[in-house]
Amino acid sequence: MADLLSTLSLRETEIPNRIAVSPMCQYSCEPDGLATDWHQVHLGSRAVGGAGIVMTEATAVEPRGRITPSDLGIWSDEHAAALEPITEFIRDQGSVPGIQLAHAGHKASKSAAVGG
Ligand SMILES: Cc1cc2nc3c(=O)[nH]c(=O)nc-3n(C[C@H](O)[C@H](O)[C@H](O)COP(=O)(O)O)c2cc1C
Secondary structure, three states: OOOOOOOEEEOOEEEOOOOEEOOOOOOOOOOOOOOOHHHHHHHHHHHHOOOOEEEEEEEEOOHHHOOOOOOOEOOOHHHHHHHHHHHHHHHHOOOEEEEEEEOOHHHOOOOOOOOO
């Protein structure tokens, strides 16, 4: 059995251990889908904690594909640029950033979460 803390090679990517942070919707964007300081801290702190892979929440490929208006998106260069410092920080911690590309299909475009 593979040791939890052993490295894992996936093609050219070397992952320092087998701990992966699951995608977790944060409902923390303004309705523009851009990553915020919240995402920097939420994802960055998991990398500081030593997870081998840190995944973004479900990140919509078009505005209407978001589950709620506060979800992350990556439908423009501006969206990619907002994520870049976060992925850079994750890499600086020795972790591997990942993104969950998403489209919520017929469950998309629900109301914003209350109290989130
Ligand atoms: C707050 C929260 C947000 C989540 N958001 C997503 C998401 O964006 N995409 C997804 O595929 N799963 C999402 N999930 C499910 C988790 O990624 C994960 O599959 C689930 O917590 C079960 O993990 P486990 O099998 O390690 O217990 C979310 C879970 C939680 C608790």
